[in-house]
Amino acid sequence: MAMALRAASRVLLRAGSRLGRREAVDGARRFANKRVLVETEGAAGATRIAVMKFRNPPVNSLSLDFLTEFVISLEKLENDKSIRGVILTSDSLKRGNQTKVAATEKTEEKRATRDHGGRLQERPGIFSAGLDLLEMYGRNPAHYAEYWKAVQELWLRLYLSSLTLMSAINGASPAGGCLLAITCDYRIMADNPKYTIGLNESLLGIVAPFWLKDNYVNTIGHRAAERALQLGTLFPPAEALKVGVVDEVVPEDQVHSKTLSVMAKWLAIPDHSRQLTKTMMRKATADNLIKQREADIQNFASFISRDSIQKSLHMYLEKLKHKKG
Numbered sequence: 001m002a003m004a005l006r007a008a009s010r011v012l013l014r015a016g017s018r019l020g021r022r023e024a025v026d027g028a029r030r031f032a033n034k035r036v037l038v039e040t041e042g043a044a045g046a047t048r049i050a051v052m053k054f055r056n057p058p059v060n061s062l063s064l065d066f067l068t069e070f071v072i073s074l075e076k077l078e079n080d081k082s083i084r085g086v087i088l089t090s091d092s093l094k095r096g097n098q099t100k101v102a103a104t105e106k107t108e109e110k111r112a113t114r115d116h117g118g119r120l121q122e123r124p125g126i127f128s129a130g131l132d133l134l135e136m137y138g139r140n141p142a143h144y145a146e147y148w149k150a151v152q153e154l155w156l157r158l159y160l161s162s163l164t165l166m167s168a169i170n171g172a173s174p175a176g177g178c179l180l181a182i183t184c185d186y187r188i189m190a191d192n193p194k195y196t197i198g199l200n201e202s203l204l205g206i207v208a209p210f211w212l213k214d215n216y217v218n219t220i221g222h223r224a225a226e227r228a229l230q231l232g233t234l235f236p237p238a239e240a241l242k243v244g245v246v247d248e249v250v251p252e253d254q255v256h257s258k259t260l261s262v263m264a265k266w267l268a269i270p271d272h273s274r275q276l277t278k279t280m281m282r283k284a285t286a287d288n289l290i291k292q293r294e295a296d297i298q299n300f301a302s303f304i305s306r307d308s309i310q311k312s313l314h315m316y317l318e319k320l321k322h323k324k325g
């Protein structure tokens, strides 16, 4: 398994250097590729934590490029011995240096936030819209296979990470967005009823993969997962807390500070015992995928290529496009 992960990571690193964009380097304290910004907090030489901010406009969907860049960034953090904790969050807060694009049409309004250079900015209120539907629609089986391998890789890396991972959920978090959150050791969600979280695959006419289902069952229990998966339930914060999809709900402006303070408590536990415990709890679930990765890829590629599934995705995409039109 370690060898397989190292080999996959070499491939990703090569892809990363081809993608090649390291926009900002400030010692070890801040690095970024195009879609993931990583900031570290804490004094040099001491234990530090990192904040990984998603910035893949407009909705932080998990495109192939995003997945590649994410895994490269995570690996860098895993290799940095001074980093013990990582917070996943969206870089979707409004920045000062922005202007509203004059918008009369509804479709314009939807994407009205641009910076002064006219570049599209991440809109606030979205943690991640989940897997990129355009990677799963209208492509060929080889592309589906490549994409699914990257999705598996992301999940395995996060689920088995030796770091303490926390998600600061500052927006909507459907499907793959929920995947990011439930791989973490702890989840804190902003108390905004507009934000929802859950595995809504069934509403799209698709099915969550077995390993994500297992992750969900491990998080909220079998009965709750069985019901939520069939109904494709997206829980608002209070319900997400009640069912256990998230561990805490706090006012929106306190999500970051609260996550930092919970992280401090987790980091007070010795790493070796916490890590061994985490592995003990998670290894069997991860091994289930590891032993059949290739079969899972083939399953996905043939499932998603079906005419009926492509039709469902087409209808869902159309619905998204016209929902406010």
Ligand SMILES: CC/C=C\C/C=C\C/C=C\CC/C=C/CC(=O)SCCNC(=O)CCNC(=O)[C@H](O)C(C)(C)COP(=O)(O)OP(=O)(O)OC[C@H]1O[C@@H](n2cnc3c(N)ncnc32)[C@H](O)[C@@H]1OP(=O)(O)O
Binding pocket: 058, 059, 061, 110, 111, 123, 126, 128, 129, 130, 131, 132, 133, 134, 172, 174, 175, 176, 177, 200, 201, 204, 206, 207, 208, 209, 299, 300, 303, 304, 317, 320, 321
């Ligand atoms: C038996 C089984 C056998 C085998 C099975 C094997 C494997 C399993 C098979 C399949 C599993 C596949 C798993 C998939 C998991 C996923 O993650 S699927 C994605 C689920 N995501 C969603 O449903 C979210 C959809 N989006 C939204 O609900 C809203 O966009 C959101 C609340 C995030 C934001 O709303 P709003 O601010 O109003 O923005 P818009 O809706 O206007 O969206 C802006 C533009 O972004 C586009 N977009 C939205 N989401 C996605 C996405 N996930 N991927 C790509 N693009 C997305 C949207 O269309 C708008 O585009 P436009 O401006 O119109 O061009």
